[in-house]
Amino acid sequence: MKRKVGLVYGGKSAEHNVSLQTALAVINALDMNKFDIHPIYIKENGEWVRGAALTEPVEALHSLKLEKAGSTISPVSLNTELFPTNSEEQESLDVIFPLLHGPNGEDGTIQGLLELVNIPYVGNGVLASAAGMDKVIMKNLFAQDGLAQAKYVHFIKSDYEKSTEEALQSVEENLGYPCFVKPANLGSSVGISKCANREELVEAINVAFEYDRKVIVEEGIVGREIEIAVIGNDDPICSVVGEIAPKKAFYDYKAKYEDGDTDLIIPGHVTETEYEMIKEMAIKAFKAIDGSGLVRADFFLTEDGKALINEVNTMPGFTPFSMFPLMWKHTGLEYAKLIEKLVDLAIERFEQKQKIKYTF
Structure with missing residues:
Protein backbone atom coordinates (compact mmCIF):
# COMPACT_ATOMS: atom_id res chain seq x y z
CA MET A 1 0.00 0.00 0.00
CA VAL A 122 11.73 13.04 8.25
CA GLY A 123 14.85 14.45 9.75
CA ASN A 124 16.11 15.71 13.06
CA GLY A 125 14.05 16.25 16.18
CA VAL A 126 13.45 19.43 18.14
CA LEU A 127 16.73 19.54 20.06
CA ALA A 128 19.03 18.62 17.17
CA SER A 129 17.25 20.99 14.80
CA ALA A 130 17.44 23.92 17.21
CA ALA A 131 21.07 23.24 18.11
CA GLY A 132 22.04 22.77 14.46
CA MET A 133 20.33 26.02 13.48
CA ASP A 134 22.02 28.18 16.10
CA LYS A 135 25.69 28.24 15.10
CA VAL A 136 26.76 29.47 18.54
CA ILE A 137 24.99 26.67 20.44
CA MET A 138 26.19 24.14 17.86
CA LYS A 139 29.82 25.21 18.19
CA ASN A 140 29.55 25.20 21.97
CA LEU A 141 28.36 21.58 21.81
CA PHE A 142 31.20 20.67 19.46
CA ALA A 143 33.68 22.27 21.85
CA GLN A 144 32.16 20.28 24.73
CA ASP A 145 32.83 17.07 22.78
CA GLY A 146 36.37 18.08 21.90
CA LEU A 147 35.83 18.56 18.16
CA ALA A 148 38.49 20.75 16.55
CA GLN A 149 37.06 23.92 14.99
CA ALA A 150 37.92 27.49 14.04
CA LYS A 151 37.99 30.18 16.74
CA TYR A 152 34.85 32.29 17.03
CA VAL A 153 33.20 35.12 18.94
CA HIS A 154 29.56 36.09 19.07
CA PHE A 155 27.25 38.80 20.35
CA ILE A 156 23.59 39.80 20.31
CA LYS A 157 22.45 43.06 18.73
CA SER A 158 21.63 44.93 21.95
CA ASP A 159 25.05 44.15 23.46
CA TYR A 160 26.80 45.09 20.24
CA GLU A 161 25.02 48.44 20.10
CA LYS A 162 25.93 49.19 23.74
CA SER A 163 29.58 48.16 23.39
CA THR A 164 30.44 48.38 19.70
CA GLU A 165 34.12 49.23 20.14
CA GLU A 166 34.61 46.43 22.66
CA ALA A 167 32.95 43.92 20.31
CA LEU A 168 35.09 44.98 17.35
CA GLN A 169 38.26 44.78 19.44
CA SER A 170 37.24 41.30 20.57
CA VAL A 171 37.06 40.17 16.95
CA GLU A 172 40.39 41.74 16.05
CA GLU A 173 42.25 40.47 19.12
CA ASN A 174 40.85 36.93 19.11
CA LEU A 175 40.39 36.25 15.41
CA GLY A 176 42.10 38.87 13.27
CA TYR A 177 41.55 39.26 9.53
CA PRO A 178 40.30 37.79 7.33
CA CYS A 179 37.21 36.68 9.22
CA PHE A 180 33.67 35.66 8.35
CA VAL A 181 30.53 37.26 9.76
CA LYS A 182 27.32 35.24 9.82
CA PRO A 183 23.79 35.48 11.22
CA ALA A 184 23.74 32.83 13.96
CA ASN A 185 20.42 31.33 12.88
CA LEU A 186 20.44 31.18 9.11
CA GLY A 187 21.87 28.99 6.38
CA SER A 188 22.37 28.80 2.62
CA SER A 189 25.08 31.50 2.94
CA VAL A 190 22.42 34.19 3.41
CA GLY A 191 23.81 37.28 5.14
CA ILE A 192 27.41 35.99 5.24
CA SER A 193 30.35 38.30 4.50
CA LYS A 194 34.12 37.93 4.35
CA CYS A 195 36.00 40.81 5.97
CA ALA A 196 39.57 42.01 5.47
CA ASN A 197 39.49 45.13 7.68
CA ARG A 198 37.43 46.97 10.29
CA GLU A 199 35.37 48.93 7.78
CA GLU A 200 34.23 45.71 6.10
CA LEU A 201 33.67 44.11 9.50
CA VAL A 202 31.29 46.87 10.65
CA GLU A 203 29.36 46.70 7.38
CA ALA A 204 29.18 42.90 7.53
CA ILE A 205 27.88 42.90 11.11
CA ASN A 206 25.15 45.38 10.16
CA VAL A 207 24.14 43.15 7.25
CA ALA A 208 24.07 40.04 9.45
CA PHE A 209 21.91 41.81 12.04
CA GLU A 210 19.28 42.36 9.33
CA TYR A 211 18.68 38.60 9.44
CA ASP A 212 19.14 37.73 13.11
CA ARG A 213 19.52 39.25 16.58
CA LYS A 214 22.65 37.16 17.14
CA VAL A 215 25.82 37.26 15.06
CA ILE A 216 28.83 34.96 15.02
CA VAL A 217 32.26 35.89 13.69
CA GLU A 218 34.73 33.14 12.77
CA GLU A 219 38.42 33.26 11.99
CA GLY A 220 39.38 32.77 8.39
CA ILE A 221 40.84 29.31 7.82
CA VAL A 222 43.16 28.49 4.94
CA GLY A 223 42.08 25.07 3.84
CA ARG A 224 39.97 23.01 1.47
CA GLU A 225 36.21 22.86 2.04
CA ILE A 226 35.24 19.22 2.54
CA GLU A 227 31.72 17.92 3.15
CA ILE A 228 30.32 14.54 4.12
CA ALA A 229 26.74 13.28 4.33
CA VAL A 230 25.39 11.33 7.30
CA ILE A 231 22.16 9.32 7.54
CA GLY A 232 20.77 7.12 10.29
CA ASN A 233 19.32 7.23 13.76
CA ASP A 234 21.23 5.45 16.52
CA ASP A 235 23.76 3.92 14.11
CA PRO A 236 24.58 6.62 11.53
CA ILE A 237 26.62 5.94 8.40
CA CYS A 238 28.60 8.26 6.14
CA SER A 239 28.88 8.83 2.42
CA VAL A 240 32.02 9.55 0.44
CA VAL A 241 33.31 13.08 0.91
CA GLY A 242 32.81 15.93 -1.49
CA GLU A 243 34.92 19.02 -2.01
CA ILE A 244 33.71 22.55 -2.67
CA ALA A 245 36.01 24.49 -4.98
CA PRO A 246 34.38 27.92 -5.41
CA LYS A 247 35.71 30.17 -8.13
CA LYS A 248 34.86 33.17 -5.96
CA ALA A 249 36.12 34.26 -2.54
CA PHE A 250 33.77 31.82 -0.84
CA TYR A 251 30.77 29.56 -1.46
CA ASP A 252 28.01 32.20 -1.37
CA TYR A 253 24.26 32.02 -2.06
CA LYS A 254 24.60 32.84 -5.76
CA ALA A 255 27.23 30.16 -6.31
CA LYS A 256 25.07 27.58 -4.51
CA TYR A 257 21.67 28.19 -6.06
CA GLU A 258 21.85 30.42 -9.12
CA ASP A 259 24.88 30.33 -11.38
CA GLY A 260 26.54 27.07 -10.33
CA ASP A 261 29.86 28.93 -10.42
CA THR A 262 31.52 26.31 -8.26
CA ASP A 263 33.30 23.04 -8.87
CA LEU A 264 31.85 20.17 -6.85
CA ILE A 265 34.41 17.37 -6.66
CA ILE A 266 32.89 14.01 -5.70
CA PRO A 267 34.50 12.01 -4.32
CA GLY A 268 36.87 14.57 -2.87
CA HIS A 269 40.59 13.95 -3.06
CA VAL A 270 41.48 12.85 0.47
CA THR A 271 43.66 10.09 1.81
CA GLU A 272 42.17 7.08 3.54
CA THR A 273 43.47 8.44 6.86
CA GLU A 274 41.86 11.84 6.22
CA TYR A 275 38.58 10.19 5.24
CA GLU A 276 38.45 8.08 8.38
CA MET A 277 39.19 11.16 10.50
CA ILE A 278 36.45 13.21 8.83
CA LYS A 279 33.97 10.33 9.05
CA GLU A 280 34.67 9.83 12.75
CA MET A 281 34.29 13.56 13.45
CA ALA A 282 31.05 13.75 11.43
CA ILE A 283 29.46 10.91 13.39
CA LYS A 284 30.66 12.48 16.65
CA ALA A 285 29.08 15.80 15.63
CA PHE A 286 25.86 14.01 14.64
CA LYS A 287 25.67 12.44 18.08
CA ALA A 288 26.72 15.68 19.83
CA ILE A 289 23.48 17.33 18.72
CA ASP A 290 21.49 14.08 19.19
CA GLY A 291 20.86 13.88 15.45
CA SER A 292 18.44 11.62 13.61
CA GLY A 293 17.68 11.11 9.95
CA LEU A 294 20.29 13.19 8.22
CA VAL A 295 22.93 15.88 8.45
CA ARG A 296 25.58 17.24 6.17
CA ALA A 297 28.80 17.95 8.05
CA ASP A 298 31.16 20.61 6.68
CA PHE A 299 34.90 20.72 7.35
CA PHE A 300 38.06 22.63 6.57
CA LEU A 301 41.02 20.42 5.70
CA THR A 302 44.32 22.25 6.17
CA GLU A 303 47.53 21.65 4.28
CA ASP A 304 49.00 19.71 7.19
CA GLY A 305 46.04 17.27 7.10
CA LYS A 306 44.18 18.68 10.09
CA ALA A 307 40.37 18.65 9.92
CA LEU A 308 38.32 21.41 11.54
CA ILE A 309 34.55 21.03 11.67
CA ASN A 310 32.75 24.13 10.44
CA GLU A 311 29.09 23.20 10.96
CA VAL A 312 26.39 20.61 10.46
CA ASN A 313 23.30 21.29 8.40
CA THR A 314 20.28 19.39 9.73
CA MET A 315 18.21 19.98 6.60
CA PRO A 316 20.60 20.17 3.66
CA GLY A 317 19.14 21.17 0.33
CA PHE A 318 18.03 18.69 -2.33
CA THR A 319 18.42 20.98 -5.33
CA PRO A 320 20.24 19.80 -8.46
CA PHE A 321 23.36 21.62 -7.16
CA SER A 322 23.17 20.13 -3.67
CA MET A 323 26.04 18.13 -2.27
CA PHE A 324 24.05 15.88 0.07
CA PRO A 325 22.26 13.77 -2.56
CA LEU A 326 25.25 13.90 -4.90
CA MET A 327 27.55 12.43 -2.27
CA TRP A 328 25.11 9.60 -1.60
CA LYS A 329 24.74 8.97 -5.33
CA HIS A 330 28.50 8.47 -5.59
CA THR A 331 28.32 6.19 -2.54
CA GLY A 332 25.79 4.00 -4.34
CA LEU A 333 22.48 5.33 -3.01
CA GLU A 334 20.45 6.99 -5.77
CA TYR A 335 18.29 10.03 -5.04
CA ALA A 336 14.93 8.26 -5.03
CA LYS A 337 16.28 5.45 -2.82
CA LEU A 338 17.83 8.02 -0.50
CA ILE A 339 14.46 9.67 0.03
CA GLU A 340 12.85 6.28 0.69
CA LYS A 341 15.57 5.52 3.23
CA LEU A 342 14.93 8.81 5.03
CA VAL A 343 11.21 8.05 5.17
CA ASP A 344 11.98 4.60 6.62
CA LEU A 345 14.22 6.20 9.25
CA ALA A 346 11.43 8.61 10.18
CA ILE A 347 8.97 5.75 10.68
CA GLU A 348 11.58 3.80 12.66
CA ARG A 349 12.20 6.69 15.05
CA PHE A 350 8.46 7.33 15.44
CA GLU A 351 7.77 3.71 16.31
CA GLN A 352 10.58 3.76 18.88
CA LYS A 353 9.09 6.82 20.52
CA GLN A 354 5.66 5.22 20.74
CA LYS A 355 7.17 2.63 23.09
CA ILE A 356 8.23 5.28 25.60
CA LYS A 357 6.22 5.23 28.83
CA TYR A 358 4.47 8.56 29.43
CA THR A 359 2.61 7.72 32.63
CA PHE A 360 3.87 6.94 36.13
Whole structure:
Protein backbone atom coordinates (compact mmCIF):
# COMPACT_ATOMS: atom_id res chain seq x y z
CA MET A 1 0.00 0.00 0.00
CA LYS A 2 1.25 3.47 -0.86
CA ARG A 3 2.52 5.72 1.90
CA LYS A 4 0.91 9.14 2.05
CA VAL A 5 3.75 11.64 2.29
CA GLY A 6 3.14 15.28 3.06
CA LEU A 7 5.84 17.56 1.65
CA VAL A 8 5.95 20.80 3.62
CA TYR A 9 7.86 23.59 1.88
CA GLY A 10 8.14 27.35 1.52
CA GLY A 11 8.06 28.87 4.96
CA LYS A 12 8.32 32.21 6.70
CA SER A 13 12.06 32.50 6.16
CA ALA A 14 14.67 34.26 4.06
CA GLU A 15 15.34 30.81 2.59
CA HIS A 16 11.80 30.48 1.22
CA ASN A 17 12.94 30.23 -2.40
CA VAL A 18 15.63 27.69 -1.57
CA SER A 19 12.91 25.53 -0.04
CA LEU A 20 10.84 25.74 -3.24
CA GLN A 21 13.79 24.50 -5.28
CA THR A 22 14.31 21.63 -2.86
CA ALA A 23 10.62 20.71 -2.99
CA LEU A 24 10.60 20.68 -6.80
CA ALA A 25 13.56 18.32 -6.89
CA VAL A 26 12.13 15.94 -4.27
CA ILE A 27 8.69 15.82 -5.85
CA ASN A 28 10.13 14.91 -9.22
CA ALA A 29 12.34 12.23 -7.70
CA LEU A 30 9.71 10.42 -5.64
CA ASP A 31 8.29 7.19 -7.06
CA MET A 32 4.56 7.83 -7.46
CA ASN A 33 3.99 4.08 -7.57
CA LYS A 34 5.15 3.90 -3.95
CA PHE A 35 4.01 7.25 -2.55
CA ASP A 36 0.98 9.49 -2.63
CA ILE A 37 2.51 12.96 -2.60
CA HIS A 38 0.59 15.71 -0.83
CA PRO A 39 2.02 19.23 -1.28
CA ILE A 40 1.70 21.58 1.69
CA TYR A 41 2.88 25.12 1.02
CA ILE A 42 3.68 27.62 3.77
CA LYS A 43 3.42 31.15 2.41
CA GLU A 44 5.93 33.84 3.31
CA ASN A 45 3.35 35.28 5.72
CA GLY A 46 3.13 31.92 7.53
CA GLU A 47 -0.24 30.79 6.09
CA TRP A 48 -0.51 27.04 5.37
CA VAL A 49 -2.05 25.84 2.09
CA ARG A 50 -2.62 22.20 1.20
CA GLY A 51 -3.03 21.08 -2.38
CA ALA A 52 -4.52 17.97 -3.91
CA ALA A 53 -2.40 14.84 -4.11
CA LEU A 54 -0.05 15.03 -7.09
CA THR A 55 -0.63 12.69 -10.01
CA GLU A 56 2.33 13.77 -12.14
CA PRO A 57 5.68 15.54 -11.80
CA VAL A 58 5.75 19.31 -11.36
CA GLU A 59 7.51 21.28 -14.08
CA ALA A 60 7.39 24.91 -12.93
CA LEU A 61 8.55 26.32 -9.62
CA HIS A 62 5.64 28.77 -9.43
CA SER A 63 3.17 25.86 -9.55
CA LEU A 64 4.29 24.91 -6.03
CA LYS A 65 2.91 28.13 -4.55
CA LEU A 66 -0.67 26.76 -4.66
CA GLU A 67 -2.13 30.27 -4.67
CA LYS A 68 -5.35 29.11 -6.36
CA ALA A 69 -4.95 25.34 -6.27
CA GLY A 70 -5.16 24.61 -2.57
CA SER A 71 -7.12 25.20 0.59
CA THR A 72 -5.96 27.09 3.65
CA ILE A 73 -5.51 24.71 6.57
CA SER A 74 -4.59 24.60 10.20
CA PRO A 75 -1.34 22.64 10.71
CA VAL A 76 -3.06 20.38 13.24
CA SER A 77 -5.23 18.97 10.43
CA LEU A 78 -2.19 16.95 9.30
CA ASN A 79 -3.30 14.25 11.74
CA THR A 80 -7.05 13.70 11.42
CA GLU A 81 -6.96 10.88 13.95
CA LEU A 82 -6.34 13.49 16.63
CA PHE A 83 -8.15 16.34 14.88
CA PRO A 84 -11.01 14.91 12.78
CA THR A 85 -12.14 16.71 9.65
CA ASN A 86 -15.00 16.15 7.24
CA SER A 87 -12.94 17.18 4.25
CA GLU A 88 -11.90 14.21 2.14
CA GLU A 89 -8.87 16.20 1.01
CA GLN A 90 -7.61 16.44 4.58
CA GLU A 91 -7.08 12.72 5.13
CA SER A 92 -4.36 11.78 7.59
CA LEU A 93 -0.80 11.50 6.32
CA ASP A 94 1.59 8.66 7.09
CA VAL A 95 4.70 10.82 7.30
CA ILE A 96 5.71 14.45 6.84
CA PHE A 97 8.85 15.48 4.97
CA PRO A 98 9.71 19.05 6.05
CA LEU A 99 11.59 20.61 3.15
CA LEU A 100 12.08 23.86 5.01
CA HIS A 101 15.32 25.76 5.45
CA GLY A 102 16.22 28.35 8.05
CA PRO A 103 14.08 29.75 10.88
CA ASN A 104 10.52 28.42 11.32
CA GLY A 105 11.43 25.16 9.61
CA GLU A 106 14.93 23.91 10.24
CA ASP A 107 15.19 25.25 13.78
CA GLY A 108 12.95 22.87 15.72
CA THR A 109 9.74 24.87 15.47
CA ILE A 110 7.87 22.70 12.96
CA GLN A 111 9.46 19.63 14.51
CA GLY A 112 7.84 20.60 17.83
CA LEU A 113 4.48 21.01 16.09
CA LEU A 114 4.76 17.57 14.50
CA GLU A 115 5.69 16.05 17.85
CA LEU A 116 2.55 17.58 19.38
CA VAL A 117 0.27 16.23 16.66
CA ASN A 118 2.08 12.87 16.92
CA ILE A 119 2.92 12.26 13.30
CA PRO A 120 6.17 10.80 11.90
CA TYR A 121 8.47 13.26 10.15
CA VAL A 122 11.73 13.04 8.25
CA GLY A 123 14.85 14.45 9.75
CA ASN A 124 16.11 15.71 13.06
CA GLY A 125 14.05 16.25 16.18
CA VAL A 126 13.45 19.43 18.14
CA LEU A 127 16.73 19.54 20.06
CA ALA A 128 19.03 18.62 17.17
CA SER A 129 17.25 20.99 14.80
CA ALA A 130 17.44 23.92 17.21
CA ALA A 131 21.07 23.24 18.11
CA GLY A 132 22.04 22.77 14.46
CA MET A 133 20.33 26.02 13.48
CA ASP A 134 22.02 28.18 16.10
CA LYS A 135 25.69 28.24 15.10
CA VAL A 136 26.76 29.47 18.54
CA ILE A 137 24.99 26.67 20.44
CA MET A 138 26.19 24.14 17.86
CA LYS A 139 29.82 25.21 18.19
CA ASN A 140 29.55 25.20 21.97
CA LEU A 141 28.36 21.58 21.81
CA PHE A 142 31.20 20.67 19.46
CA ALA A 143 33.68 22.27 21.85
CA GLN A 144 32.16 20.28 24.73
CA ASP A 145 32.83 17.07 22.78
CA GLY A 146 36.37 18.08 21.90
CA LEU A 147 35.83 18.56 18.16
CA ALA A 148 38.49 20.75 16.55
CA GLN A 149 37.06 23.92 14.99
CA ALA A 150 37.92 27.49 14.04
CA LYS A 151 37.99 30.18 16.74
CA TYR A 152 34.85 32.29 17.03
CA VAL A 153 33.20 35.12 18.94
CA HIS A 154 29.56 36.09 19.07
CA PHE A 155 27.25 38.80 20.35
CA ILE A 156 23.59 39.80 20.31
CA LYS A 157 22.45 43.06 18.73
CA SER A 158 21.63 44.93 21.95
CA ASP A 159 25.05 44.15 23.46
CA TYR A 160 26.80 45.09 20.24
CA GLU A 161 25.02 48.44 20.10
CA LYS A 162 25.93 49.19 23.74
CA SER A 163 29.58 48.16 23.39
CA THR A 164 30.44 48.38 19.70
CA GLU A 165 34.12 49.23 20.14
CA GLU A 166 34.61 46.43 22.66
CA ALA A 167 32.95 43.92 20.31
CA LEU A 168 35.09 44.98 17.35
CA GLN A 169 38.26 44.78 19.44
CA SER A 170 37.24 41.30 20.57
CA VAL A 171 37.06 40.17 16.95
CA GLU A 172 40.39 41.74 16.05
CA GLU A 173 42.25 40.47 19.12
CA ASN A 174 40.85 36.93 19.11
CA LEU A 175 40.39 36.25 15.41
CA GLY A 176 42.10 38.87 13.27
CA TYR A 177 41.55 39.26 9.53
CA PRO A 178 40.30 37.79 7.33
CA CYS A 179 37.21 36.68 9.22
CA PHE A 180 33.67 35.66 8.35
CA VAL A 181 30.53 37.26 9.76
CA LYS A 182 27.32 35.24 9.82
CA PRO A 183 23.79 35.48 11.22
CA ALA A 184 23.74 32.83 13.96
CA ASN A 185 20.42 31.33 12.88
CA LEU A 186 20.44 31.18 9.11
CA GLY A 187 21.87 28.99 6.38
CA SER A 188 22.37 28.80 2.62
CA SER A 189 25.08 31.50 2.94
CA VAL A 190 22.42 34.19 3.41
CA GLY A 191 23.81 37.28 5.14
CA ILE A 192 27.41 35.99 5.24
CA SER A 193 30.35 38.30 4.50
CA LYS A 194 34.12 37.93 4.35
CA CYS A 195 36.00 40.81 5.97
CA ALA A 196 39.57 42.01 5.47
CA ASN A 197 39.49 45.13 7.68
CA ARG A 198 37.43 46.97 10.29
CA GLU A 199 35.37 48.93 7.78
CA GLU A 200 34.23 45.71 6.10
CA LEU A 201 33.67 44.11 9.50
CA VAL A 202 31.29 46.87 10.65
CA GLU A 203 29.36 46.70 7.38
CA ALA A 204 29.18 42.90 7.53
CA ILE A 205 27.88 42.90 11.11
CA ASN A 206 25.15 45.38 10.16
CA VAL A 207 24.14 43.15 7.25
CA ALA A 208 24.07 40.04 9.45
CA PHE A 209 21.91 41.81 12.04
CA GLU A 210 19.28 42.36 9.33
CA TYR A 211 18.68 38.60 9.44
CA ASP A 212 19.14 37.73 13.11
CA ARG A 213 19.52 39.25 16.58
CA LYS A 214 22.65 37.16 17.14
CA VAL A 215 25.82 37.26 15.06
CA ILE A 216 28.83 34.96 15.02
CA VAL A 217 32.26 35.89 13.69
CA GLU A 218 34.73 33.14 12.77
CA GLU A 219 38.42 33.26 11.99
CA GLY A 220 39.38 32.77 8.39
CA ILE A 221 40.84 29.31 7.82
CA VAL A 222 43.16 28.49 4.94
CA GLY A 223 42.08 25.07 3.84
CA ARG A 224 39.97 23.01 1.47
CA GLU A 225 36.21 22.86 2.04
CA ILE A 226 35.24 19.22 2.54
CA GLU A 227 31.72 17.92 3.15
CA ILE A 228 30.32 14.54 4.12
CA ALA A 229 26.74 13.28 4.33
CA VAL A 230 25.39 11.33 7.30
CA ILE A 231 22.16 9.32 7.54
CA GLY A 232 20.77 7.12 10.29
CA ASN A 233 19.32 7.23 13.76
CA ASP A 234 21.23 5.45 16.52
CA ASP A 235 23.76 3.92 14.11
CA PRO A 236 24.58 6.62 11.53
CA ILE A 237 26.62 5.94 8.40
CA CYS A 238 28.60 8.26 6.14
CA SER A 239 28.88 8.83 2.42
CA VAL A 240 32.02 9.55 0.44
CA VAL A 241 33.31 13.08 0.91
CA GLY A 242 32.81 15.93 -1.49
CA GLU A 243 34.92 19.02 -2.01
CA ILE A 244 33.71 22.55 -2.67
CA ALA A 245 36.01 24.49 -4.98
CA PRO A 246 34.38 27.92 -5.41
CA LYS A 247 35.71 30.17 -8.13
CA LYS A 248 34.86 33.17 -5.96
CA ALA A 249 36.12 34.26 -2.54
CA PHE A 250 33.77 31.82 -0.84
CA TYR A 251 30.77 29.56 -1.46
CA ASP A 252 28.01 32.20 -1.37
CA TYR A 253 24.26 32.02 -2.06
CA LYS A 254 24.60 32.84 -5.76
CA ALA A 255 27.23 30.16 -6.31
CA LYS A 256 25.07 27.58 -4.51
CA TYR A 257 21.67 28.19 -6.06
CA GLU A 258 21.85 30.42 -9.12
CA ASP A 259 24.88 30.33 -11.38
CA GLY A 260 26.54 27.07 -10.33
CA ASP A 261 29.86 28.93 -10.42
CA THR A 262 31.52 26.31 -8.26
CA ASP A 263 33.30 23.04 -8.87
CA LEU A 264 31.85 20.17 -6.85
CA ILE A 265 34.41 17.37 -6.66
CA ILE A 266 32.89 14.01 -5.70
CA PRO A 267 34.50 12.01 -4.32
CA GLY A 268 36.87 14.57 -2.87
CA HIS A 269 40.59 13.95 -3.06
CA VAL A 270 41.48 12.85 0.47
CA THR A 271 43.66 10.09 1.81
CA GLU A 272 42.17 7.08 3.54
CA THR A 273 43.47 8.44 6.86
CA GLU A 274 41.86 11.84 6.22
CA TYR A 275 38.58 10.19 5.24
CA GLU A 276 38.45 8.08 8.38
CA MET A 277 39.19 11.16 10.50
CA ILE A 278 36.45 13.21 8.83
CA LYS A 279 33.97 10.33 9.05
CA GLU A 280 34.67 9.83 12.75
CA MET A 281 34.29 13.56 13.45
CA ALA A 282 31.05 13.75 11.43
CA ILE A 283 29.46 10.91 13.39
CA LYS A 284 30.66 12.48 16.65
CA ALA A 285 29.08 15.80 15.63
CA PHE A 286 25.86 14.01 14.64
CA LYS A 287 25.67 12.44 18.08
CA ALA A 288 26.72 15.68 19.83
CA ILE A 289 23.48 17.33 18.72
CA ASP A 290 21.49 14.08 19.19
CA GLY A 291 20.86 13.88 15.45
CA SER A 292 18.44 11.62 13.61
CA GLY A 293 17.68 11.11 9.95
CA LEU A 294 20.29 13.19 8.22
CA VAL A 295 22.93 15.88 8.45
CA ARG A 296 25.58 17.24 6.17
CA ALA A 297 28.80 17.95 8.05
CA ASP A 298 31.16 20.61 6.68
CA PHE A 299 34.90 20.72 7.35
CA PHE A 300 38.06 22.63 6.57
CA LEU A 301 41.02 20.42 5.70
CA THR A 302 44.32 22.25 6.17
CA GLU A 303 47.53 21.65 4.28
CA ASP A 304 49.00 19.71 7.19
CA GLY A 305 46.04 17.27 7.10
CA LYS A 306 44.18 18.68 10.09
CA ALA A 307 40.37 18.65 9.92
CA LEU A 308 38.32 21.41 11.54
CA ILE A 309 34.55 21.03 11.67
CA ASN A 310 32.75 24.13 10.44
CA GLU A 311 29.09 23.20 10.96
CA VAL A 312 26.39 20.61 10.46
CA ASN A 313 23.30 21.29 8.40
CA THR A 314 20.28 19.39 9.73
CA MET A 315 18.21 19.98 6.60
CA PRO A 316 20.60 20.17 3.66
CA GLY A 317 19.14 21.17 0.33
CA PHE A 318 18.03 18.69 -2.33
CA THR A 319 18.42 20.98 -5.33
CA PRO A 320 20.24 19.80 -8.46
CA PHE A 321 23.36 21.62 -7.16
CA SER A 322 23.17 20.13 -3.67
CA MET A 323 26.04 18.13 -2.27
CA PHE A 324 24.05 15.88 0.07
CA PRO A 325 22.26 13.77 -2.56
CA LEU A 326 25.25 13.90 -4.90
CA MET A 327 27.55 12.43 -2.27
CA TRP A 328 25.11 9.60 -1.60
CA LYS A 329 24.74 8.97 -5.33
CA HIS A 330 28.50 8.47 -5.59
CA THR A 331 28.32 6.19 -2.54
CA GLY A 332 25.79 4.00 -4.34
CA LEU A 333 22.48 5.33 -3.01
CA GLU A 334 20.45 6.99 -5.77
CA TYR A 335 18.29 10.03 -5.04
CA ALA A 336 14.93 8.26 -5.03
CA LYS A 337 16.28 5.45 -2.82
CA LEU A 338 17.83 8.02 -0.50
CA ILE A 339 14.46 9.67 0.03
CA GLU A 340 12.85 6.28 0.69
CA LYS A 341 15.57 5.52 3.23
CA LEU A 342 14.93 8.81 5.03
CA VAL A 343 11.21 8.05 5.17
CA ASP A 344 11.98 4.60 6.62
CA LEU A 345 14.22 6.20 9.25
CA ALA A 346 11.43 8.61 10.18
CA ILE A 347 8.97 5.75 10.68
CA GLU A 348 11.58 3.80 12.66
CA ARG A 349 12.20 6.69 15.05
CA PHE A 350 8.46 7.33 15.44
CA GLU A 351 7.77 3.71 16.31
CA GLN A 352 10.58 3.76 18.88
CA LYS A 353 9.09 6.82 20.52
CA GLN A 354 5.66 5.22 20.74
CA LYS A 355 7.17 2.63 23.09
CA ILE A 356 8.23 5.28 25.60
CA LYS A 357 6.22 5.23 28.83
CA TYR A 358 4.47 8.56 29.43
CA THR A 359 2.61 7.72 32.63
CA PHE A 360 3.87 6.94 36.13
